[in-house]
Amino acid sequence: MPKRPTIIDVAEYAGVSKSTVSRVISGGSVRETTRRRVMTAIEALGYEHNAIASSMRTNRTNIIMLAIPDITNPFWPDVARGVQDVMDDAGYAVVFANSDWRGSREKMFLRMAQRNRFDGILINPIQVTATELDETHLPTVLIGSRTDYPGFDSVGSHSYDGTQQALKHLFSLGHRRIGLIQGKRVNRPGASRMKSYLDFLDEHSLPRDDTLIVEYPFDQRGGYQGAIDLLTLPVPPTAILAANDILAMGALQAAHDMGFAVPGDVSIVGQDDIFAAKITVPPLTTVAKPKYEIGTQAATVLLARINGETDRQWQQHLFPCRLKIRGSTAPPRE
């Protein structure tokens, strides 16, 4: 194969020095006539800028990494679009790193970001510790409402509050026995939602019944299993709150398969408001999160860090959640 032309070739062709070519490319000050000559040479030779060599000098790659646990959850694509829209405009490429809930992969991705000298990291961490994040020495912004990573900027939604809204809604409909399907985190509890749930019980003097709390992998099958567990209880709950819509959709299906009418026999509430939540039957009542905005905001914060435009302390951004009442909730039977 023919070797790719370099700025040196361009320089020779145009009869200038390579520094001049470099200036033309990066928009330095050059006389208009020479600029034109150089551009012609670039066209003629089919020169394409070598970002690798450039990065070597500038210590900038214009690439950032977006690390998420589960690309099949429609929540993330929406976030990703927000990230990309901002990053594209800023001239950054976004490397998508999907760990599939595997801690080992997550770690691998971080090393990749580090070795390739990416300019920054956006991550919804699953296993990695704050220390490990620190050791990458890369500007990092967390996605999600995580309080267990002090020292890092984070952008997420107020899921504690969202959970409260959902529970309040169910309570006001008359539900007193409410099941919770938690997503199983690899390494840590789904903290805020759980806490929110327990606080709510306390506040309304409802008894804590641990059989009402089940934990399954964050996928549809998990939701299905969880609902089965709950609905086969001697005294099944009259309502189920799932940690996200995927779980809720699984629960919906389980209820259906078991002959429980929704919302007649059991109410179901999800979280996230993914696109599919609108079109289940019945449509899913869910706690909506501003997914796209989380993405744009996270990207914006990261850019600020990268450009050192801010020496303020790390900061937590929490977007409010909004309960969307649809068809999957109603007063309990009897």
Add this chain to the structure above:
Amino acid sequence: MPKRPTIIDVAEYAGVSKSTVSRVISGGSVRETTRRRVMTAIEALGYEHNAIASSMRTNRTNIIMLAIPDITNPFWPDVARGVQDVMDDAGYAVVFANSDWRGSREKMFLRMAQRNRFDGILINPIQVTATELDETHLPTVLIGSRTDYPGFDSVGSHSYDGTQQALKHLFSLGHRRIGLIQGKRVNRPGASRMKSYLDFLDEHSLPRDDTLIVEYPFDQRGGYQGAIDLLTLPVPPTAILAANDILAMGALQAAHDMGFAVPGDVSIVGQDDIFAAKITVPPLTTVAKPKYEIGTQAATVLLARINGETDRQWQQHLFPCRLKIRGSTAPPRE
């Protein structure tokens, strides 16, 4: 900030030359004792390999790009997982490039792949021409069943045949008036499905009625609108075939909203078999494609090209589709 240590620092610390350090890193032959000394030095200094500098010499980045039009379509995440699983094992990072159906973005991504000297490209092209793909000079594999890019390897599914299966199913149920909701391509017709549809009409001596063919953007709203168009026809079709599940789900909702029972009043068939297709009500009859396998295969073919393990001609891989008959299809009323 403290400058990052280089192999030179490591070399000094370990009392060897930098070539030795390089050898240790890349697994060259070094005496065990010196290897150990070097490793200790690496640990001590917190050295992290610089992939940029390395790429500069080796002309390899170990990064490939996966360019797709619409990350919110659950079809792609499944493909992407296949790609990642293969590429991870081969030591490649996968840059996700989501164009959101914008040709300008697609072009931008290609330039990015080129400038950053990525090792290869997997792409489901929307606007870019074969010539433009050629000009990247990068190993490229197309994803999708495209016949209009001669000279390129491609991996996809036999969607012509899949469409036939769906139509045959509807025909054998007794449907004679079948609507088609096409996805609107930016730049070119959704060739194979359309051709398949028309061929089928011919073959069964069904009249061609262009009001039965509608075209809308590849999203749920598109499917919704399309179904409205079809179902408000003076003589609405008794069955609707949509170009993918997202469109079909929109159609399902439209039918529901308009008081058409599915499958009683109208049958609906999708394509892809995304996860959500199982849980619509009624569950969606659809033409399943081996999404994950398409991903792994595409990745495998690309790797072969990258490594020059093949000097055979370009080749089209077409996986068979499989009709999944679920609840959204039934004989027409009357």
Add this chain to the structure above:
DNA sequence: TTGTAAGCGTTATCAT
């Protein structure tokens, strides 16, 4: 097995 030294294609500094 190890060291020496010549690149890889840019950008940045300093002259001119």
Add this chain to the structure above:
DNA sequence: ATGATAACGCTTACAA
């Protein structure tokens, strides 16, 4: 405004 020249951090002949 332009040109020489020295980095940037690594790999890889080639020599020892």
